[in-house]
Amino acid sequence: MQQSLAAARVLRLGEVQPIAAGGGLYQPLRRLLGVRAFGINAYTAHAAGDQLIERHNELGAGSGHHEEAYIVLTGHARFAVGDSEIDAPSGTIVFVPDISVTRAAVALEANTTAIVVGAPADRPLPVSPFEYWFLAEEPYRRGDYQEAIRIVSEGLEQWPNHPVIHYQLACYHARAGMLDDALSHLESAIGADAKVREWALGDSDFDALRGDARFVALLGR
Secondary structure (H helix, E strand, O other), rough: OOEEEEOEEEHHHHHHHOOEOOEEEOOOOHHHHHOOOOOOEEEEEOOOOOOOEEEEEOOOOOOEEEEEEEEEOOOOOEEEEEOOOEEEEEEEEEEEOHHHHHHHEEEEOOOEEEEEEEEEOOOOOOHHHHHHHHHOHHHHOOOOOHHHHHHHHHHHHHOOOOOOHHHHHHHHHHHOOOOHHHHHHHHHHHHHHHHHHHHOOHHHHHHHHHHOHHHHHHHHH
């Protein structure tokens, strides 16, 4: 059922015996995998019309007071969230951030399975730094450097000293012709991680700075 590797634990849903509980079929993924940072479980309905997710909110005695995302892995479901009905074929994600809202789901096809991922709503996790510069790739590629700056600058709130965030901002500012800001962010990036100097040496984003004495001094060349 669960395979333990040096750096990973592997579980195959088809090998997890569902438990009849709460009027449905529950697969205790979090417990089997030993996940501690977030909740993750699966629910299955064998026949169309069967309960997939029991009617509940995240304020009850058995709840973790979690924000929850319901990912329809196979089959087809219909969710009722508050006053709304949501058609959810395979590949749909239904996210319910309000822990007080009642939610439920029934299967519209046989062998419908949904994975539920949740974490405490009152203790938001920090956004991973990479998300900011990944999201900025599209505006960067089309030459909208101001939009790339706007997106990645959001990351400074949680990651004020992150070398890659400052490096990316240095690149975008240099491309936008904002050379003083580019040098300031590059200095912060180098201060946080000296290897950034090597990245900057051959990076065409800094071509506008090649003859600037401040840039040469920062790179130590």
